[in-house]
Amino acid sequence: MPDPILELRDLDAHYGDFQALFGVSMRVAEGEVVAVIGANGAGKSTLLKCIAGAMPVRHNAIQLYGVSIGGDPAHDVVSRGIALVPEGRRLFPSLSVEENLLIGGQLGRKGPWNLKRVYELFPVLEERRHQPAPSLSGGQQQMVAIGRALMANPRLLLCDEISLGLAPIVIRDIYARIPAIVAEGLSLIIVEQDVVQALKTARYVYCLQEGRVALQGEAKALTREKISAAYFGV
Amino acid sequence: MSDFRVQHASWSSRIGTTIVVLAFVAFAAAPWWADRANLRLLSEIFAYVALASLWNLLAGYAGLVSVGQQAYVGLGAYVLFGLAMLAGVHPLAAIPLAGIAAAIVALPVAALIFRLRGHYFAIGTWVVAEVFRLLAAQTTALDGGSGTSLPAAVVVSIASSRQMREFTIYWIALAQVAVVLFAIVWLLRSRYGLALTAIRDNELGARSNGVDVARIKYCVYVAVAFGTAMVGALIFLQKIRISPDTAFSVNDWTAFVIFITVIGGIGRIEGPIIGTVIFFLLRQTLADLGAIYLLILGVVAIAVMLKAPKGLWGLIADRYGWQVFPLERRLVINKR
């Protein structure tokens, strides 16, 4: 197995007195797509927040290329090469499509992604580049959110529920672009409610249940029974 | 059928209330044990406790951060001077009338400045105080900008001897602070108090639980204007002299009051009392420093706001669970 670019070692996370994650360990290799699945409240989004630097965690619990980054401020984490597509897209409403994308790229990390490449990936965005972000359809907004994260030229892209609230045909359309993103050498962690989509896209899957890893394995090796057992805890 | 009741008092509040009552009795007897200078100092202390407690109710509980309460101190004072000098009203009778006048003025003022949300409300209150000050400066009947003094005849009507006048004003100051504190305790123990505490802790949550936040804030604003004006009226009755700049002074009636409350502990009844004691202790030691004194006070208040946002009493209360006034609510299951 190649050296992981990201490694989580025994990661705990707390919201005040409430513990949301219990000793989660995880490895993501170069160019690999990893899916995190689980029921509502299993801790999937919390996990991404921890990696993205939005939650206080133990410093050595998160390592990027062997360097501890746990609990570093979010903007440092971005400059080290981790970008997030947040749940619910969270575009900047008073910025245009293009300005949203430019915000993603304002740290100026070197890499393959720039406005031109993002517009090649999502041509519809170029037509709407000067429109305010909220005027776009849900699927288009999701493309902006992905494009915004890509503009940071990350080594690791975190995608939180990109299928949320979108029509199946739109979801398929967006997931169809994932291979083109991976082809640039990025690694991905996708958090998904849609298990079928997750299994189709990822090579390796972690299933969280109440803040703990209940199941992990290669996507093709996991059976439906194992997953539902891990998912619902039955 | 309820088999529980709400208990407000705790052992510390029983001790606290006892101390407060004993202190009140001792203070009431002060004319027999304190000299003239100390009586004046005590009345000033009472006035600041009252003003700070009222501001605390406004900002600490109702979330209405006003930096313009000097508007009502000055208004109350000017109403008293106007009634006593121009309408021949007995100066002591003019004190409650000053409160009523301020409450009436506060009704439309509140309707207007409540349109300013959050932070901007604070500056809006300052505009109101400025307008009042400028209007007072235009009041030629009370000598406008240069100010005026109460004529001897009015002063003598309080009481014929100088000593008795000083005692009377002292006792009224003591009564005022007692009534203010009692009224706030009573208010916070009532069902409005529960609503106010809810607003203090989480305004959005209070609103979604059916608290009519806007109406309660409105009532608190008007009530505080009423109280503040009466305190202001008495302060200037004691001073005998008034001018727009002293009556509407932002330093004296707002900066000091805010620093007192912040240092003592905002959102707690005990805070303004502790804060006033500290304020006067500092003043006695640093009074010679003039402008530097205010500067130091500002630094201390900022430091407290950042390092101990609940103030000194907050530190004590968190540590020992003390409360001087019987305010907490504890459910007690009744024995059958």
Place this chain on the structure above:
Amino acid sequence: MEWLNTILQGILLGGLYAMFAAGLSLIFGVMRLVNIAHGDLIVLAAYVALVATQTLGINPIVSLIVVVPVMAAIGYVLQRGLLNRTLGDDLLPPLLVTFGLSVIIQNGLLEIFTADSVKLNAGAVEIQSIAVGGGLALGVLPLIQFALAIAVIGGLQWLFYRTALGRAFRATSDDQSVAQLMGLNNAHVFGLAMALSLAIVAVAGVLLAVRANFDPSMGPARLIFGFEAVIIGGLGSMWGTLAGGIIIGVAQAIGAQIDPGWNLLAGHIAFLIVLAIRPQGLFPKVHG
């Protein structure tokens, strides 16, 4: 004709008030902070200019080269060292801390420079005027002041909508937590916003000092004029702020014409009338 002159003077004065307002509006827009010490910082800038002109022997207008960077640096340090810690859901800390700051600046200035009022002398330009026909003449200095106000507001507008920094300001204003996740360092962005705000304050302070006498106690009234201009103009609208400043300036000029005692009152009354009949301001910015 006298009235026309009064109104023209009021408009030119409004430019200064718009500058008071622009800095206030900027930081409220970016970080929802209302800086109660804003007026005192304007006066502080005037005193920095006083020291600069006295020690370097330069014209007050030239002293902007020194005062603007000094004030901007003060702004950045103040924001990162103090004000960033007060930001959050609770309204109290920023209000009380900036109020404390206001008292500290005022009394610090009082201690150093005494309560005596002073004025900066800009030289011959102060008495020059341009005839505009009909027997009316406009002072060169008020015209420079108004032109600077338009330049400042136009510059802010450009910066907000055409530059990377402006984009960062708007993004942070929209959603602080996501801005952070996209690599913006909010603490730094806020520091830059305050630096910019105080750079504008510096220009306003120097103009204030050249225009008339000033003393340490003048700050709060400048805060109020700026605040009134912001509210009259409508939150978030830069050119509205200019209109707001002009309305306050004209109202004050007309008030003073009627009775000198009504100078300031007239401005406040104009504000209260707008608040009563159009609380959202004259040119509110509608969010999409």
